[in-house]
Amino acid sequence: MELGWLLWGAAVLLLLHVLMGLSPAVNFALRIGFYSFLCLLASALTAPVCLLVNGGRTVKNMRIIRAVVRTFKYFFGLRFEVKGLENFKVEGPAIIVSNHQSILDMMGLMEILPDNCVQVAKKELMYAGTVGLIIYLGGVIFINRKSTTDAKMVMAEVAKSMTADNVKVWVYPEGTRNCTGDLLPFKKGAFHIAVQAQVPVIPVVYSSFTSFYNPKTKLFTSGKIKVEVLPPIETKGLTSDDVSDLTDRCFHTMRETLFRLSGRPSESKKSS
Ligand SMILES: CCCCC/C=C\C/C=C\CCCCCCCC(=O)SCCNC(=O)CCNC(=O)[C@H](O)C(C)(C)COP(=O)(O)OP(=O)(O)OC[C@H]1O[C@@H](n2cnc3c(N)ncnc32)[C@H](O)[C@@H]1OP(=O)(O)O
Ligand SMILES: CCCCCCCC/C=C\CCCCCCCC(=O)OC[C@@H](O)COP(=O)(O)O
Numbered sequence: 001m002e003l004g005w006l007l008w009g010a011a012v013l014l015l016l017h018v019l020m021g022l023s024p025a026v027n028f029a030l031r032i033g034f035y036s037f038l039c040l041l042a043s044a045l046t047a048p049v050c051l052l053v054n055g056g057r058t059v060k061n062m063r064i065i066r067a068v069v070r071t072f073k074y075f076f077g078l079r080f081e082v083k084g085l086e087n088f089k090v091e092g093p094a095i096i097v098s099n100h101q102s103i104l105d106m107m108g109l110m111e112i113l114p115d116n117c118v119q120v121a122k123k124e125l126m127y128a129g130t131v132g133l134i135i136y137l138g139g140v141i142f143i144n145r146k147s148t149t150d151a152k153m154v155m156a157e158v159a160k161s162m163t164a165d166n167v168k169v170w171v172y173p174e175g176t177r178n179c180t181g182d183l184l185p186f187k188k189g190a191f192h193i194a195v196q197a198q199v200p201v202i203p204v205v206y207s208s209f210t211s212f213y214n215p216k217t218k219l220f221t222s223g224k225i226k227v228e229v230l231p232p233i234e235t236k237g238l239t240s241d242d243v244s245d246l247t248d249r250c251f252h253t254m255r256e257t258l259f260r261l262s263g264r265p266s267e268s269k270k271s272s
Contacts, residue, residue, distance in 0.1 A: 024219060050064055080226075081227065083229070092163070101208070168202075173251075208262035210262075
């Protein structure tokens with residue numbers, strides 16, 4: 001009986017191996033399917049642990065989630081090369097902004113996530129099965145992207161509470177996934193919060209995934225991701241009139257860093 005199960009297991013693995021070799025599209029679908037399955041399964045197993053250890057929705061659960069998600073990279077042959085972690089060591093709360101390329105970003109996020117840090121997420125993720133449950137338990141802040149008024153109200157609450165609760169807040173200022181090797185224009189929500197709360201902005205940049213992951217060409221292989229945590233940008237004394245400048249400054253610094261980390265000539269060098 002046990003030998004029978006082993007043979008079936010081996011046959012399934014062999015079949016998957018053959019299917020993945022057949023076409024990039026099958027390989028891509030199977031790998032993304034496996035990633036989603038892993039997220040759903042790990043969330044289902046981790047949620048009771050979070051509830052038992054911390055009793056409910058709290059940022060403390062992020063430590064448990066982080067430990068679990070950090071193991072995922074081994075399944076996909078991904079390596080992270082991280083620089084600048086010391087820039088997270090600012091006293092008290094801060095806004096962290098980073099580029100957002102894919103659902104795979106959860107691995108890069110958890111690789112460097114500082115303690116007491118929650119993310120801002122679209123509210124639809126709350127309904128992503130067990131993943132929604134674990135995100136809820138981790139204290140993630142949900143916004144309704146379809147209503148600017150609602151989103152702004154939630155962001156204003158975040159600005160008020162982050163200092164009292166001493167949490168860092170991680171925002172993806174592009175507001176959506178973008179796997180083109182460049183940045184989308186930044187939305188200003190993160191920078192409004194930083195100015196309202198008078199807390200620093202810490203930019204984080206992940207190198208482009210396009211050499212190993214590209215949904216358009218169905219590419220998904222193993223690869224290395226360079227990550228750089230940049231020095232904090234102070235906002236003390238800034239007012240709402242300065243938000244546009246702050247956003248631009250952050251955008252240009254992050255774009256330069258993205259191009260450098262991805263081995264792509266920067267715009268200024270190209271034109272000279
Ligand atoms: C154990 C196994 C686990 C398995 C799973 C693994 C890990 C999971 C665990 C945890 C991790 C969860 C992480 C989830 C990440 C999910 C990421 C996302 O969902 S990204 C999408 C959501 N995020 C965002 O959209 C953030 C960026 N967007 C913004 O900041 C936007 O500005 C906005 C606040 C949403 C509003 O957007 P909208 O398009 O409606 O409007 P505009 O941006 O055009 O702004 C209009 C206008 O208003 C001004 N504005 C904006 N915000 C504010 C503010 N807070 N206060 C005042 N004014 C504001 C803005 O400047 C514009 O005015 P103007 O044009 O004059 O400048
Ligand atoms: C009973 C309901 C079953 C629901 C099944 C859900 C299946 C999907 C489950 C797991 C997939 C892994 C998700 C990991 C979390 C990824 C977070 C993320 O990266 O969200 C994208 C969001 O930032 C921006 O969204 P858009 O680019 O604007 O779109």
